[in-house]
Amino acid sequence: MAFNVLIKPSDHSFIMEADETILEAGLRHGFILPYSCRDGVCGTCKGLLLQGTVDYGKYEDSILSEADKAEGMALFCCAKPTSDLIIECREVNAAKDIPVKTLPCRVHKLERLDDVMVLYLKLPANERLQFLAGQYIDILMKGGKARSFSLANAPHDDEFLQLHVRNISGGEFTKHVFMQMKERDILRFKGPLGSFFLREDSSKPVVFVASGTGFAPIKSIIEHALYVGVKRSMHFYWGAHKLSGLYMLDKAREWETHGIKFTPVLSEALPADEWQGRTGFVHEAVLEDYPDLFGYQVYACGAPVVVEAAHRDFTTLRGLPNEEFFSDAFTPAPKA
Ligand code: FES
Structure with missing residues (x-):
């Protein structure tokens, strides 16, 4: 069953299925609603239901109280529609709308493709990194140094952050990645950063x-x-x-x-x-x-x-x- 969702104040609208969350469907249609954990524990995706009804899904009670619900609030990463909806929330229009975080992550997998190491990084449970496709993160190293790497995964595919590290002779971090890094190592990073992302308001080839x-x-x-x-x-x-x-x-x-x-x-x-x-x-x-x-x-x-x-x-x-x-x-x- 499909429902129509209208976002206020932008007046963007999209059709979604009953078995997907409002956040998932919005992102799928290219409307970037704010989020962080995508798991009902942080409250970043909280927005207002102006019209319509939802199944609120599973979430932390402390993040969405009964009083919040009575005021029309819902967590869009958990809520699924049971009717057509009009919702109110701020959409992310630019990199500046996305909070920059400093987070730990675990090396989940290392995949060597000739001179390039593909790193798959796992965030702590209940953390997701919202970013615009094309942005990068800074890996924080000892002594306050940082190395920048673009995120190679698309924002919707965010179970693991993917980095491509080329083997550059003399590069300190590169050497570490190719010689010492192993699965389950812990890294820290800051991001998302940068303004290299697709300008979706243009129709140019x-x-x-x-x-x-x-x-x-x-x-x-x-x-x-x-x-x-x-x-x-x-x-x-x-x-x-x-x-x-x-x-x-x-x-x-x-x-x-x-x-x-x-x-x-x-x-x-x-x-x-x-x-x-x-x-x-x-x-x-x-x-x-x-x-x-x-x-x-x-x-x-x-x-x-x-x-x-x-x-x-x-x-x-x-x-x-x-x-x-x-x-x-x-x-x-x-x-x-
Ligand atoms: S994104 Fe964290 S509660 Fe929805």
């Missing part, structure tokens, strides 16, 4: 450009876009030196089956790679394919030299408006 592990935030954005059903045309370029640098090629190929155009580009393919695809620098492949970028948005992430070249050439040679270029450049950590 999108070009994504990633080099190396710049893939991580693009993965988050594309998986989010597919989840919420973004209809814009999207073309993803992923560059690396050699084939093993495209460490999740299957994932990108799978997106192609959902309508995301994908162009992998290698700059120094090995004979053993038997590469038949595009060669050269990744941003140059975009220049070759797009004589005019005036009506586009570009999201670029990866090595600073790639991001800078993309920004310079797309804006000066292809007419991309400066404000339609979004980037996140990764600088390797200072040597230990």
Whole structure:
């Protein structure tokens, strides 16, 4: 059975099933309602039912009292509709609307993909990290140092936070990840941070450009876009030196089956790679394919030299408006 939900004051509305929570359904439709634990224990998702009835679900009594309910409050991470609803809550429209937290996490799994270690991090029970697809976290290290890593999972897929760590010689944290880190280790991080996220108020076609592990935030954005059903045309370029640098090629190929155009580009393919695809620098492949970028948005992430070249050439040679270029450049950590 499906119900209609109208959000006030934005007047956004969506159709949801009776067996999903209001928060789940809102996120699925791309409306970012505030949340934290997604488990009925923190109260962040508390909002007002202006009209309609719900099954309140399971939650901590101290978070939602009988008096709260009498006033029309509900926890949107637990409540499921039993009629059409009009609800009132503040929607998250920008990164500044999301609280930045400092949290511990446990290394749940380490997956090595050639030169990249994929970390799956588990938050404490009853904690979830709300973030916008494309944002990053700072891993806090001893001595007050921090290392920034983009979140590679999409916000809806948040059982584990996923980071992609490239093996950079001399990087202190990298060395730790590749040599010593083991499952069940505890880390601390601060986040979410950054303003690299899909501008969903635009209908312009999108070009994504990633080099190396710049893939991580693009993965988050594309998986989010597919989840919420973004209809814009999207073309993803992923560059690396050699084939093993495209460490999740299957994932990108799978997106192609959902309508995301994908162009992998290698700059120094090995004979053993038997590469038949595009060669050269990744941003140059975009220049070759797009004589005019005036009506586009570009999201670029990866090595600073790639991001800078993309920004310079797309804006000066292809007419991309400066404000339609979004980037996140990764600088390797200072040597230990
Ligand atoms: S998100 Fe924590 S109670 Fe709903």
